[in-house]
Amino acid sequence: MHRTYSPDSPTTRQSQRKIIVETVSAPTNIAVIKYWGKKDAKLNTPINSSASITLDQNDLRAVTSAAASPDFPCDRLFLNDIEEDLSSNKRFAAVITNMRRLAQDKTDSITGITVKKADWSSWRVHIVSKNTFPTAAGLASSAAGYAALTRVLAELFNAQEEYPGQFTGIARQGSGSASRSLFGGFVEWNAGEKADGTDSIAIQVADEHHWPEIRALILVVSDAKKGTSSTAGMGTSVETSELLRHRAANIVPGRLAAIKTAFLEKDFATFGKITMQESNQFHATCLDTYPPIFYLNDVSRTIIRMVHAYNEFKGEVLAAYTFDAGPNAVIYTTDAHLVELTALMKNYFDAPMNNEQAAEAAKAFTVNPALFAVCDPIHDPTVVQPVKYMYSTSSGPGARPMAASESLIDRSSGMPLLAMPPPPGAAPQK
């Protein structure tokens, strides 16, 4: 839905405006215990608890600026340079409403402008958000986006939680997995038991410094928007897959406890095995859905088989794939094996990388020819499409404020800094 930006009331002189702006950055996270299925669609609570690793924001992040002013006529939202209709985006609106409710007195550190708690109801917000990675291609872009939204509104409104984890519960109402992106490291999202969803919140199990050797190699198999949205897919799965119901009730609790212990003990073999089993079981429940949902393709399957071949060759689980609602692979490993694994994958799926140093190191690495010999038969170049892009990254912190210089919003107009509308009389943009 593309619109050009309509300037606000021309009678308001911008210099007189009271505008405050905050900017935050939020990471994506990649689940190792998968969330698939809502218990309550309105509250966005899940049928099972889940857990994830928060990825480094240097590589994959959403940046969101929020401006507030009593002069803005309405709340507005700009996602990746396109204005979105807030009235048709209930999830965005829910986060804004819930965060506004927690607003306190605020004095802006830059302008000195003060907003009293009681006045927030008459201040409208402009939200401008950008992702540094493909949106809706199964890399949890909504997790980063809603975590950034929640956190930027907490800064803007000087919002205070009424109980610990309340912000994560609000982020959850935007996107379930967003609850986990407020924290860094290894994060659990408790399904919760209360009918009002207030205990369905995220908790940090260990921060990003606990196991600093953890690495993630991401293979972007497709940057196209996925065929079945997570929300639609989950709805059908909960309705039709008996295997999903069994899994949520009987299998996930044991796996979650085991993988938390494995992460805390830095036991990669257990951590990796559960991660792979979880990915496969999630996609199994998608296949058990009626009609079936497919996110993995022949490229994904080739990667899966290659990771198993790698582990078998090494005699232990040193790498673990996981796939969300799309064909893109995230391979968790540790720093000791990252270069070899990258070199192996680049041999079959060469693609541009986010990190020049990692690409060079992989290029210089000599993979054991016997490892190629076991992987060659798995890779059928007549079937397997190239990979679009590779990210080499690690775990990192949760959503965090950024300097004013990083703002996506023009402080004087309250409008997006980039992709401004053309000046009056200019030729229409193509």
Next chain:
Amino acid sequence: MHRTYSPDSPTTRQSQRKIIVETVSAPTNIAVIKYWGKKDAKLNTPINSSASITLDQNDLRAVTSAAASPDFPCDRLFLNDIEEDLSSNKRFAAVITNMRRLAQDKTDSITGITVKKADWSSWRVHIVSKNTFPTAAGLASSAAGYAALTRVLAELFNAQEEYPGQFTGIARQGSGSASRSLFGGFVEWNAGEKADGTDSIAIQVADEHHWPEIRALILVVSDAKKGTSSTAGMGTSVETSELLRHRAANIVPGRLAAIKTAFLEKDFATFGKITMQESNQFHATCLDTYPPIFYLNDVSRTIIRMVHAYNEFKGEVLAAYTFDAGPNAVIYTTDAHLVELTALMKNYFDAPMNNEQAAEAAKAFTVNPALFAVCDPIHDPTVVQPVKYMYSTSSGPGARPMAASESLIDRSSGMPLLAMPPPPGAAPQK
């Protein structure tokens, strides 16, 4: 394992030999309630009951001849023109041993040769078997093969069952699904409960005349031998997939009862939906196996989505796919929709057909352009490989004797009629 045929003892004049020969033909069957997982590997009993439709032998069959003679020095087996080592094939040997145990007095109708029950232990057999379809590519070739073996030995030995279904139990020890190919129409294989496996037998639910409108369109996606054999795959699945154990115990019984009723009432909508759900759940349990097993590929997935698009377009379930342990699709439908469905599939997956008349009818059929419009986006020609072959077929009878003229064995020598060894002194064959 290729060998040339060594002639038997040259001192025995063939004209003096006592040789009797029988020939049978057996169909394949395609399960609608899937068998995946053994309860007892030695007895070859399953963790759940299953059900299938027996396909017409005109299109897909195994033909097996068996010769017996007191002059043969040992049991020998020739599969698709290649001699196999019986001592390393325990499943074949088990069927021969168990059928020989049920042998009775026999008078051969052609030669008049009589064998007394007590004499069978000194008669050895030669088995010659051929399939008319790709072996081990997920089209249940072993079902046809072991059903043919069991039935031809019943004829050869004039074997008598000690209890109803005993022959199906013996065929089961060759290959589980073979138990169902002894009968035509719609057949159930009861898992059974007894420790000795004697109640793990097949039962005909309805013969091939009960619902004569049932059709099957088979798309041979690959004729290559499958990557993971069924036996190996089932073993890993039973060990590692919790979803498989849940399915076998809690989901299959209800589905089996419902699909039997649907078949008896000729309720295609219910029959088709359960068939598709079963196929998907079976492949879901393969994916839930550790390491995961993949039989479906991107072509299979395209076919699945196209069948759902077809049903949605038609407003009811008129076609139902099912996939065994390979990427090949079997689409069940009824005669009223077969031509349209064939025309639709041939548009995207054109391939040679077994039936010239069916191919011509499909070519002449005008598919609604609106149906193409919903199917076109599903078919990505850059990803999807061509289909190798199409079979248009129906349901048919079980294993049955054939005329002596169909024999694969030379009555005077007891050796295979085709692929005979070259005469002494001839140039070696390439």
